[in-house]
Amino acid sequence: MKIERSEMKDLQAVVTMTVEPADYKEQVEKELKDLRHKVQMPGFRPGMVPAGLVKKMYGKGVLADTLNKVIGEELGKYIEAEKLNVLGDPLPNDEKTPDMDLDNQDTFTFAFDIAVAPDFDAKLTGKDKLNYYHITVTDEMVENQVKSYAERFGEYVEADKVEANDMVKGMLKENAEGGIEKADAILTPAYIQDKKIQKLFIGKKVGDAIVFDPMKAYDNESEVASLLGIKKEELEAHKGEYTLTIASITRHVAAKIDAELFAKIYGDKAPKDEAAFRAQVKAEIESNMAEDSKYKFGLDTKEAIMKKVEKMELPAEFLKRWVKATNKDMKEEELERDFPKMLEELKWHLAKDQLLKHFDIKVEQEDVKAYAREVARMQFIQYGLMHVEDQYLDSFAADMLKKEDQLRGIVERVAENKIYEALKGVAKVTEKEISHEDFGKLFA
Numbered sequence: 001m002k003i004e005r006s007e008m009k010d011l012q013a014v015v016t017m018t019v020e021p022a023d024y025k026e027q028v029e030k031e032l033k034d035l036r037h038k039v040q041m042p043g044f045r046p047g048m049v050p051a052g053l054v055k056k057m058y059g060k061g062v063l064a065d066t067l068n069k070v071i072g073e074e075l076g077k078y079i080e081a082e083k084l085n086v087l088g089d090p091l092p093n094d095e096k097t098p099d100m101d102l103d104n105q106d107t108f109t110f111a112f113d114i115a116v117a118p119d120f121d122a123k124l125t126g127k128d129k130l131n132y133y134h135i136t137v138t139d140e141m142v143e144n145q146v147k148s149y150a151e152r153f154g155e156y157v158e159a160d161k162v163e164a165n166d167m168v169k170g171m172l173k174e175n176a177e178g179g180i181e182k183a184d185a186i187l188t189p190a191y192i193q194d195k196k197i198q199k200l201f202i203g204k205k206v207g208d209a210i211v212f213d214p215m216k217a218y219d220n221e222s223e224v225a226s227l228l229g230i231k232k233e234e235l236e237a238h239k240g241e242y243t244l245t246i247a248s249i250t251r252h253v254a255a256k257i258d259a260e261l262f263a264k265i266y267g268d269k270a271p272k273d274e275a276a277f278r279a280q281v282k283a284e285i286e287s288n289m290a291e292d293s294k295y296k297f298g299l300d301t302k303e304a305i306m307k308k309v310e311k312m313e314l315p316a317e318f319l320k321r322w323v324k325a326t327n328k329d330m331k332e333e334e335l336e337r338d339f340p341k342m343l344e345e346l347k348w349h350l351a352k353d354q355l356l357k358h359f360d361i362k363v364e365q366e367d368v369k370a371y372a373r374e375v376a377r378m379q380f381i382q383y384g385l386m387h388v389e390d391q392y393l394d395s396f397a398a399d400m401l402k403k404e405d406q407l408r409g410i411v412e413r414v415a416e417n418k419i420y421e422a423l424k425g426v427a428k429v430t431e432k433e434i435s436h437e438d439f440g441k442l443f444a
Contacts, residue, residue: 088322122351372397
């Protein structure tokens with residue numbers, strides 16, 4: 001096969017491929033032979049349809065498919081052999097591709113437009129300055145987490161007198177003839193917006209009756225409708241005062257800071273005393289803060305990399321053609337709107353690919369599993385499950401990796417994190433202590 005490439009102009013060139021019988025004839029004959037064994041035709045036993053008839057019926061289709069396959073494979077080999085950093089995929093050049101006559105031709109010419117990435121250098125050096133923040137874990141943060149654990153593992157008890165955060169349950173009656181009655185109405189005084197009405201409940205006991213106007217108590221019609229057990233559209237007909245007769249007062253009491261709480265949180269790894277418990281809580285917070293620090297360093301490092309390639313000129317018209325060719329349903333206005341972001345993503349992809357090669361970074365299967373496990377752990381933490389057993393983390397991570405889009409995303413994250421870690425040893429990195437509050441402001 002003869003392959004020629006025109007001179008590069010504006011990062012673009014035309015690749016012309018001349019396909020001769022020697023490049024495809026053997027494959028076509030093999031495909032037709034295989035077809036002969038499969039074709040079923042009236043008047044012929046299976047596998048006994050004459051070869052000439054099979055060729056007459058299917059020859060053009062087989063030839064076209066084979067040519068497509070051959071040029072695809074050979075074009076890919078050519079690009080790899082020439083070490084061309086192509087952008088997108090080669091696009092057919094209809095103007096320079098002659099019309100084909102599959103009945104009378106045996107030599108075919110195909111032309112493709114290609115675009116390549118410009119020369120660039122995305123690597124950081126010692127002149128590039130970055131900060132790596134270490135978030136200070138304070139006693140207040142530890143105390144707040146301890147209180148959070150105590151609240152989470154607390155219990156509900158019956159109380160004698162109503163306090164603001166108690167759950168009050170009782171009979172709610174509308175003070176109008178034939179009005180609403182709800183036997184199991186529930187409210188919490190702390191959630192009542194009107195402070196005067198809220199105070200009516202504080203200190204009351206079981207059996208006491210409180211008269212109040214629900215519409216004045218709350219500024220949200222959905223909350224009032226829920227309290228009364230009616231639809232929001234029905235509220236207008238049931239405005240006015242109601243009487244709640246208290247049937248029960250339930251209070252949530254935080255767990256004691258003791259061995260029982262430690263065991264509920266940490267299981268077999270529970271600390272022996274409160275000092276050790278607080279030390280373990282602090283270590284947990286420090287571990288989570290370390291992940292936040294890594295995340296921020298990654299953002300800053302990516303920003304520094306993107307500054308290296310921000311002036312990169314790319315063949316925009318070719319890329320627009322490629323985007324439209326690979327997204328048939330995309331409208332022109334969508335393309336124009338999203339194209340700048342696409343260019344930025346392409347620049348990041350090119351920079352990342354260069355850095356992976358420069359540092360000889362490999363993403364191993366164990367790296368992917370470990371990251372998926374960490375993602376699973378962080379998701380459980382968001383739901384308040386701080387200490388999930390390893391077997392559940394592994395199972396959750398395995399399910400995550402079965403989904404192609406999630407697997408692809410995790411591989412990308414692992415690769416990026418390895419790049420950031422490699423650049424940490426190249427750029428001028430200043431380690432800085434910072435409060436959690438000030439660290440949060442960095443994201444503003």
